[in-house]
Amino acid sequence: MATTIKDVAREAKVSVASVSRALNGSGGVTAATERRVREVAARLRYVPHGAARSLITRRTHTIGALLPDLHGEFFSELIRGIDLEARARGLHLLVSSSHNGADDAAVALRAMQGRVDGIVILSSPGVDADFLRANLPEGLPSVLLNSDVQGGSAAVLNIDNVAGTCAMVRHLVGLGHADIAFVSGPKDNFDARQREAGFRAAMAKLAPKAPLRIVAGNFSESSGYLAGRELLAAKPRPQAVFAANDMMAVGCLQAFKEAGLAVPGDIALAGFDDIPIARYVTPPLSTVRVRIAELGKNAMDLLADLMDRPGVSAASVHTLGCDIVVRESCGAHRNGGATARTSKTTKTTKTRPTTHSSPR
Amino acid sequence: MATTIKDVAREAKVSVASVSRALNGSGGVTAATERRVREVAARLRYVPHGAARSLITRRTHTIGALLPDLHGEFFSELIRGIDLEARARGLHLLVSSSHNGADDAAVALRAMQGRVDGIVILSSPGVDADFLRANLPEGLPSVLLNSDVQGGSAAVLNIDNVAGTCAMVRHLVGLGHADIAFVSGPKDNFDARQREAGFRAAMAKLAPKAPLRIVAGNFSESSGYLAGRELLAAKPRPQAVFAANDMMAVGCLQAFKEAGLAVPGDIALAGFDDIPIARYVTPPLSTVRVRIAELGKNAMDLLADLMDRPGVSAASVHTLGCDIVVRESCGAHRNGGATARTSKTTKTTKTRPTTHSSPR
DNA sequence: AGCCGCCATGAAAACGTTTACGTTGCACCC
DNA sequence: GGGTGCAACGTAAACGTTTTCATGGCGGCT
Structure with missing residues (x-):
């Protein structure tokens, strides 16, 4: 049986109303009684019953x-x-x-x-x-x-999936990889749809002459692996692969390694999300970071x-908005000698946080 | 203003008591009225007020x-x-x-x-x-x-940190790595203390002649890196390093790679936790899995x-209890050809789940 | 036919708060 | 000196439920 406000009131020789006022600091109570009530409440380890309070207050906090x-x-x-x-x-x-x-x-x-x-x-x-x-x-x-x-x-x-995707495409194109293949996510996922749309838009704008290659995935590592294999078999191999999330990129990486391809030497790779794993695979994965x-x-x-x-x-x-974080898998660090060992040197670029608010 | 039980009662032409009984299935209400009440409640989208209910029930669910x-x-x-x-x-x-x-x-x-x-x-x-x-x-x-x-x-x-640690030590010793160094965690962490204690106990039992080497860490990757460097400088280099968690093991791995050492060829490595990263570093990390x-x-x-x-x-x-999951970093897969590419073939061993219950 | 008991139902208390309202005491001003 | 206003405090209503208790009706048993 927990102690209630009545116990405090009885012990402090005041009414329950005064206890409530004293403890809530709503005023209308003298400093002396407030002190007395507080002391009694502390001694009795009184803590107000949340349900009762929110019943009358209409607030649950x-x-x-x-x-x-x-x-x-x-x-x-x-x-x-x-x-x-x-x-x-x-x-x-x-x-x-x-x-x-x-x-x-x-x-x-x-x-x-x-x-x-x-x-x-x-x-x-x-x-x-x-x-x-x-x-x-x-x-x-x-x-x-x-x-x-x-x-x-x-x-x-x-x-801002669209801006993030666009920034990464811009980066890849800037590195000379205009022929980018995209590994998409599940159709019923909102982010996946937006990222694919962003990719289409970015390619149309930034690399209009490149073929539009999109292979289906479902955000899982294994679907990324399959997509990677499929892309390897493509007639002109794409210069870069951009996966709609990091796990699929990791799957791709596995497929490329198995085929004996060097990343980013033979093919560049990028993901989306910047999950912790991204920085620990070899080579570290360039990706779009969302600050969750x-x-x-x-x-x-x-x-x-x-x-x-x-x-x-x-x-x-x-x-x-989201940042792009450039590690090694996209080939930006290719120049300047050793590919490895610089996994800490990343460059991040922020897309402007389009906090466009449109109240209606 | 949300609809209350009174609204339902009025609409269904019964008392609030009957509504409560009908909706809670407490019996004492005829099937016909129950149906009528349920129907009205559904139509009015009535959902009982949680605070009021738990005020009287003394249950918050x-x-x-x-x-x-x-x-x-x-x-x-x-x-x-x-x-x-x-x-x-x-x-x-x-x-x-x-x-x-x-x-x-x-x-x-x-x-x-x-x-x-x-x-x-x-x-x-x-x-x-x-x-x-x-x-x-x-x-x-x-x-x-x-x-x-x-x-x-x-x-x-x-x-069961002790059993997990012990199982890993047993595995390492079984592979011929009796000289194991332990990278400990922060002293104020319960798991860290237990794991270190488990390591001491296991070594005393399974490799009593090996020197007891424990270097301090704090569960962070960088502390693992430092510990790795320290261990490399040790006079006879340990045959294996067992870190109290995976992040420190990853730090060690980085240190070893930098020093040009091969894992597990030159030195074996194991961690604790089986965080997702563990399977994606190169070589994949053997570790103790706790099923969180x-x-x-x-x-x-x-x-x-x-x-x-x-x-x-x-x-x-x-x-x-916890399992040990054997990947490549501890050297168990060294025999049998290529070290890479078998990152999926892991062997897990379960410590008996000592659900020892001691009511007092 | 009369009574007993059960079952469905309603009225009301209770849960622990907050708060509107009333009451008291007191200082102040005329 | 009595009215006025204000500050401190107490009383009680209210919040929306559940549950106890009382009440009525009705069927079955003797």
Whole structure:
């Protein structure tokens, strides 16, 4: 039986109202009694019952995070970014990861009803505009991550996949690799679609004469390996391969090594994400870095804004820019002698963070 | 203004009590009214207010996870394991990561008071027996992860660092590398201490004549690099280096490569954790795998047990066994031709999961 | 036919807070 | 000296549920 506000009131010889006022610093209580109440509360180890408080306050001081069942760096970094910022604002974080499929997400969403003041949703296959219209409670402030739903009442925050892809293509073309093959990701993934679109656009602009080569992958290492083999068999071998994520690039690398090709000597290679593995493969992988923790922080900031002014349907679209980090796999370090041993010397180029906000 | 149980009651022409009974399936309501209530509830999109419910029920259906500010694989896998199992039991997960230092953890712990039915605490420097005695609420079911506090009212779940270390030492000795140097982790880390202790014990038993070489590290890659350099300068070079975690092993590898040494030809190498990077460095790193998601699942199971029977101070200590996974860096694959290209062929050996439970 | 007991239902209490409102005491001013 | 205003404090309502208890109806048994 935990100690309640009544116990404190009795012990401090005041009413419960005064205890509440003293502890919440809402004023209307003399300094002496406030001190007495605080002391008694500390002695009794009183901590207010969260449920009771949020029942009357209509505030839970908790935000929810709805994530698909993904493991690895992205997940942890995102949570970390959100949690760090949430904690700075005195908010708690209720996570619901590890659901796959729309039905699963729907029950998770319903269950969060009334337990959170706002919600961050990382979109996944099945979680689209229709899903949200059907399942997202009306007044609940929400931020959509990596989503292409436009209208709605939620703010949307996306990685600038297009700019990132474009920057990498520009870099590769600048190195003389105009004939770039792209390994795409799963069609039902938002980032994958954007990256492919970005690649098409970049090639059209920067290397219009090069053939457009796109081979299908699904973000897995093995699909990258297969794609690598397929590309090796292509008649004129591409000068460079740009994979839509790092794991597929690693798969490609394996295929190239098996075929006895030197990277980047015979063929250049680049990925997307900058997962930790990228810097440890040989040669270290050039890639596009997305600052995931920052993505989480920004999402939390956006959500806090929405929570501050209720009722205002501040639907907006924001974008987080990404850097390209140049290691050895793309051939930029080829000149100047030894290829190895300089894995620490990377050059990063930032795409301008197009935080283009379009409230409607 | 969300719809409440009263709205449903009015619309279905029954009392709120009947609505509650119908929706909770507590019986005592005719099939016809139950159907009518359910239908109205669905139409009105009624979802019970969590705070109100847990105010009366004394159940939040939420468990808390208190974690230090660690990023990367361990964090995400642990959360994933916990969440997966929690979700299977209809529980929510309130995480509070990103605190460093005991004070920070204390406020996080207080804040969880009354918001959770149980709590999983991953111990970190500062979070020790005294801390828990002072800050852990009396009746709250709790599971301590990687902790050496013994008494208390909490269940303790540990990785079997000793068995894992021992298994790796046995493997190395079996390959003929009796002269093993150990790179230790930070002194204030529980796993690090256990692994070092395990190494000492294993060497005393399996290679009593070999010199005991231990060089200090702090789990970081750079500290591993430094340790590697130090070991290279040692008069008789050790036959093998066993790092207390994979990141340090990677640092060692870098040092060895720089010095022109072949791994495992000139010196064998092993790590601990089996982080994803381990399989992608060259040569792939032999290591001790800890199944982190399973650790999280087991913690959740333990916690659920504690929550089921309240009052029973079922303090106990459990251990999760770990596998050793043999790749190329330790030299087991040296025979049989090419060193490369077989990075997929690994052999894993399981230490018996010593789930030794000692209720007191 | 009358009574007993069960079952569906409703009324109301309870959970632990916050807060609107009322009450008191006191200083101040006319 | 009495009215006025303000500050401190207490009382009670309210939040949305669950659950206990009472009540009525009805079927079955004697």
